[in-house]
Amino acid sequence: MWLKLAPNWVHHKWVIQPSERTLIRYGLILHPIGNNMTFMDTAEIRSKLGAELRAARARRGYSQEKLAALSGISRNAIVRFESGERSIDVVRLFALAEALRVNPGDLLDAAQRGD
Template sequence: MDTGAAESGSDAEAKRIDIALGAELRGLRSKRGLSQDELAKASGISKRTIVRLESGERPMGMDQLYKLCRALRIKPSQLINAVEAEVGIE
């Protein structure tokens, strides 16, 4: 049984989610007038990690999700719902 195609599709979907999550994070940060440095200080997450999250280069862990949402003063569900709408998850 060839699972390579299924894994590849799953990897592609995960990458789309990472990119959408990063774009939404960047948009929320900008909307609140915060620089990446300011968000890093407010969240306790390094600027380098924020850069990588916003570019979709790195997947976001649950701990990072909560820290970033707390710093942005939003509920994690707000960020997740926006990503679900972007990638077409219902």
């Protein structure tokens, strides 16, 4: 899956839209479920994406140090991303995904599903 950028017409900022079913806006992910919407707050987003990043790293058998070397992102930043302490910006998400040889959209989708 490829990431698509969609404009936030209210504030004219760009937001990540990982799939047709999900929209990240105002620090919340909106999930359509039937006719209802559920919400994840930013702490939950960071936590789930961090857990998926950690799982992807483990599947490759990489240490945090090896991932840092391959991605050009410091080990300390990776520790903070994986713990959910810090948000991952789009540029770093792409760098980490490339180092892990996964699609960044797949990381977001897995985090959304809670895999």
